[in-house]
Amino acid sequence: MDADPEMCDGQEESDLEEKYPNRPRNHSDTLPFHDLFQTLFRPLSEIKKKPAGPPGNRRKAGPHGQSAASLNPFERRRDVIDRFISRWRKEVGDDIYPAFRLILPDKDRDRAMYGMKEKMIGKVLVKIMKIDKNSEDGFNLLNWKLPGQAAASSMVGDFAGRCYDVLSKRPIRTEVGSMLIEEVNEKLDQLSTASKEEHQLPILAEFYRRMNPEELMWLIRIILRQMKVGATERTFFDVWHPDAESLYSISSSLRRVCWELHDPNIRLDAEERGVSLMQCFQPQLAQFQMQSLDRMIGRMKPTEDDPVFWIEEKLDGERMQLHMLSDASTPGGRKFRFWSRKAKDYTYLYGDGVYDEAGSLTRHLEDAFADGVDNLILDGEMITWNTEQDAPEPFGTLKTAALSEQRNPFSKGIHPLLRIFDILYLNGRDLTRYTLRDRRNALQKVIKPIHRRFEIHSFEEATSKTEVEASLRRVVAEASEGLVLKNPRSPYRLNERHDDWMKVKPEYMTEFGESLDLIVIGGYYGSGHRGGNLSSFMCGLRIDDGHSSQGSHPTKCYSFCKVGGGFTAADYANIRHITDGKWIEFNPKKPPTAYIELAGGDAQYERPDMWIKPEDSVVLCVKAASVSVSDQFKMGLTLRFPRFKRLRMDKDWKSALSVQEFLNLKSSVEQEHRAKEFNVENFRKKRVKRSTKKPLAIAGYDENANVKYAGPSGHIFDGLNFFVLTDANAPIKKSKAELESLVKANGGKFYQTNNAAPDTICIADRRTVKAASLQKAGNIDIIRPSWILDCIRQNEIDAGLPDLLLPFEPRHMFFATEGKEEEAAVTMDKYNDSYTRDSTVEELQDLLKQMGGSHKEDKLASSEALEKLTENIQERAGAGWTMPSGWLFKGLTLHFPQTSGSGSSSEASPSETTSRIHSVRNIARFAGATVVDSLKGSSITHVVVGPQTTASVAANLHQTLSTRKKLPHIVTIAWIEESWKEKTILDEEPIQQVLTSTTPFQA
Structure with a gap:
């Protein structure tokens, strides 16, 4: 039975009364909604449009005081805000929370996200106004980034402005409406809980009936949480109360700022200015980097006595704060809460207790804290960890990993890993005023790391830029995010970007990466101040003879990357001047395949708004940190952190980079990076010598080849051909040479290319360039080295029996062609236990844990499934297959x-x-x-x-x-x-x- 909304509202109101007993009360109704844009949004926007003068550029005050026009822009903004707040206090009361929810919608954590973006709002408006989606106005709403035929130039790239342009042609009201701010909040609360279009449409339809076009324009900006009125939340907070910003930094609660600080004369006590347990705070952020490493290191404030600064790897995850409180009433004795940098509560994903069945992380933290730790607050990064690769996964997989871990808590695959780099609160004491070095010492003493679940993030000490360059070279080679430099003598600064923490990303460093001359083949319209113009570009690689799937075309290109950073106004102007009149609107139904090949075939995974013939285009010099695999571009590869450097006026499409030139260049760059990494690591990792005289030597045929024997011998792989691309990472590490010797010792032959022999089995455990190339071809299965090791191990167990070649299991598949995944899946039961292979001790332990944690209804198979399985087994028995004893x-x-x-x-x-x-x-x-x-x-x-x-x-x-x-x-x-x-x-x-x-x- 659904809960009564009135009862829920009553309970919520009761909870608020208990939490805020001294909350302010308004003596009158709230102001009309139109007063917000007439007296606040519109005046602030007008000030934003005018150029700001120097802070001290004001005329002297006249005899009757200083006029608003004589103030500089900063003071004029404060004056507008102050007048609105003063009027509210006088006409409404001291509770300004209803207004601030609409003024600062992106800071309101008490209202859920609406689940509506521009496209959905445009779709609903088209239905409400009953206009044809293919009409001019319908097209303008649904394709708001494109220049509309009749759209005002000021509205291009501004969705709310585009809506105003369409709404003003067919308004129900021309005068402002009568909706109060309180009523708007009630309707927006309903909209935030409406998950389906049929529930959202009547709410927006009521707004349409009761508001004029300008009111609707500002309402849409509130829904999208994209106000951009020219004044930040800091300005509003500062005018409201001197301590408002501090309280928001430690609480992330707009409601608390409005209700606890309604009297400007009552200040926060010292103990109220620190972080609080189970109360989300705004974390410290790293400062944007500078061009000079020397200057960045100088900002770390080194001294002769203490010249050290710290280098941490920048992780590709989500910033996460963890609060832990000892609670005897909670099973396991500990209560947890998780919040992201944007103050989103993720406790539902990671768990609120040690025995929380939905806790993808907390169920592993029973022994993660030292004795005597009653409560703490940790700051860190939540990343996705791949147990089979023993390596992190990209950021976008984090939620998937958490949900997967909830369903199968002990299965192999991907799961969340919290890397902790700071502690801010311990046993009732705020630690933010202590130095980073002291906080790290405390962290080391209170945390007991859980391998690949809950770890302390490592750092290295440095005193010069040489160490930074070496670290940066390593992260570039590993395709990592970059580095963070930290001052160990610094306190923790809530809600600040400060020079004590500084980001170093590889794309900005001139010593690393590679500059590429790429041809522009597509363009994307921008938004905001770039609205109506092409603000980013799709770049391609020229196709050499033999690379085109449809025969070579003299000006044909493969899509390769999208570049949007690094352009100045002059760069855009030059590109527009050269390409004016040559751009063509991209039609997905008739793609320009004679000139451009995109990824995904008919799906066109990444397609531009406009396209241009390569012969009519320009060449851009683009810098990048590294190359990564991507299915979004035809090349199957793309640039990581691409950035525009300059326009190559001296080159045309014929001299732009080709596919083969890029592959050759990439190969040489990788060799150079490997050599540099080798030098940086001081030769600590011994490399395997290889002859370069015969790159395609068939080592399996050479009876005198000096290949080190790596394990048991037999005839398992008789008649099989192998192409080993990489070493093995899991379940045990083995080099490429050791894998090849295992293949040879067990009757197989190995080659250095996949087409040197028929039916070659490709082996890989990492996505190298060769592996990515085979995967892109899509017609070859790539098997993990664990299959080789499992075959050998099983035949050791079954010694004396005929050699057995195991079928492929899902965990053996690095890449599977169509149908192969289903074929591999039938070799396992629902607990991922193999039907054909003996389980290891570790696998058996994981299997028993999964079975023990399964729901009761999952433990017994249905009678229908059992009957079908019995028939299958008996049918096989009739064909000579040995019947299982059970x-x-x-x-x-x-x-x-x-x-x-x-x-x-x-x-x-x-x-x-x-x-x-x-x-x-x-x-x-x-x-x-x-x-x-x-x-x-x-x-x-x-x-x-x-x-x-x-x-x-x-x-x-x-x-x-x-x-x-x-x-x-x-x-x-x-x-x-x-x-x-x-x-x-x-x-x-x-x-x-x-x-x-x-x-x-x-x-």
Whole structure:
């Protein structure tokens, strides 16, 4: 039954009364909504449009005081805000929270996200106004980034402005409406809980009926949380109360700022200015980097006595704060809360307690804290960890990893990992005023890391830019995010970007990366101040002969990357001047395949708004940190952190970079980076020597090849050809050379290319350039090295039996072609236990944990599935396949009657007979049969008689059963014993002699 909304509202109001007993109360209704834009938004926007003069540029005050026009822009903004707040206090009261929710919608954490972006709002407005989506106005709403035929130039790239342009042609109201701010908030609360279009449409329709076009324009900006009125929240907070910004930094609560600081004369106490347990705060952020490393290091404020600064790797995850409180009422004794940098509560994903079944992280934290730790607040980065690769995954996989971990908490794959780099609160004490070095010392003492679940982020000490360059070279080679430099002598600064923390990203450093001359083949319209113009560009690589799938075209290109950073106004002007009149609107139904090839075929994963023939285009010099795999571009590769450097006026499309030139260049850059990384690591990692005279040497054919023996030998891989691309990461590390020697020792041949021999099996554990190229081709399965190791291990277990080549399992597939994944999936049960391979101790432990944590309804298979599986096994048994012992009598229901020993000529004693029957009953149960004690059941399939049963007894038994529609078979215990011995169900025909014999049947 759904909860009564009025009861829920009443409970919420009661909770607020308890939490804020001194909250302010308004004495009058709130102001009309139109007062917000007439007296606040519109004046602030007008000030924003005018250029700001120097702060001290004001005229002297006249005899009657200083006019607003004489103030500089900053003071004029404050004056507008101050007048609005003063009016509110006078006409409404001290509770300004209803207004601030609309003025600063992006800071309101008490209202859920609406789940509506520009496209959805445009779609709903088209329905409300009943206009054709293919009409000029319909097109303008649904394609708001494109220049509309009749759209005002000032509205281009501004969705709310585009809506105003369309709404003003067909308004229901021309004058401002009468909706109060309080009413607007109530409707927006309803909109935030409406998840479907049919619920959202009537709410927006009411706004349409009761507001004029300008009111609707500002309402849409509120919904999108994109106000941009020219004044930040700091200005509003500062005018409202001197301590408002400080309180928001430690609480992230707009409601608390409005209700606790409604009197400007009452200031926060010192103890109220620090972080609080179970209260989200605004974290410290790293300062944007500078061009000079020397200057950045100088900002770390080194001294002769302490010249050290710290270098941390910048992680590709989500900033996360963890609050932990000892709570005896919570199972496990600890309560947890998680918040992101944007103050979004993620406790539902990561867990609120040690025994929270939905806790993808907290269920692993029972032993993560030292004795005596009662409460703390940690600052860190939540990343996704791939257990099979033992490496992090990209940021976008984090939520998927958490949900996967909730369903299968101990399975292998991906799961969340919290890397902690700071502690801000410990056992009731705020630590933000302590130095980073002191905080890190405390962190080391209170945290007991959980491997690949809950770890302290490492750092290295440095004193010069040489160490920064070495670290940066390493992260570039690893395609990492970059570095963060930190001052160990600094306090923690809430809600600040400060020089104590500085980002170093590889794309800005002139010493690294590679400059590429790329041809522009597409353009994307921008928004905001770039609205109506192409603000970013799709770049391509010229196709050499032999690379085009449709024959070589002299000006054809593969899509390669999208570049939007680094352009100045002059750069845009030059590009517009050169390409004016040559751009063509991109039509997805008729893509320009004669000139441009995009990824995804008809799906066109990444497509531009406009396109241009390469021969009419310009060449851009683009800088990047590294190359990464991507299915969004035709090349299958793209640039990581691409950035525009300059326009190459001296080059045309013929001299732009080609596909083959790029591949050659990339190969040389990778070799150079490997050499640099090798030097930086001081030769700590011994490299394997390889001959370069014959790059395609067939090592498997060379009887004298000096390949180190790496394990057991046999004939498992006889007749198989292998192309090993990478080393093995899991379950154990083995080099490429060791894998090749294992293949050779077990009868296989290995090559250095995939097309040197027929039916070559490609082996890879990492996405190298070669692996990515094969994956892009899409017609070759790529197998993980763990398959080789599993085959060898299984044949060691089954020593003395014929060599067995294991089928591929899902965990063996690095990349699977169409249909191969389904084929691999049938080798595993629902707990990922292999049907063909013995489990390792670790796998068995994981399997038992999964089975123990399963829901009751999942533990028993349905009778239909069991029946189908039984039929499948019996069908295979009929074809000569050995019946599994546990399934031999599956589906049979047996009854053992109490038989008399009279007339017996057997020498067996009654006790021996009873023992034998008891043993046979147990065998039958173990082999899957159901044993019943009564003949009343209609499901009995076999009646099992003892070894001394006479024909007369059997005849009486047969007569008793003759009234049944389906007669059960009468067999002796010898039939069960012999069937068990032969591992198959034997013919029952000879046993029917029991019914005609006049002497006791001797089993």
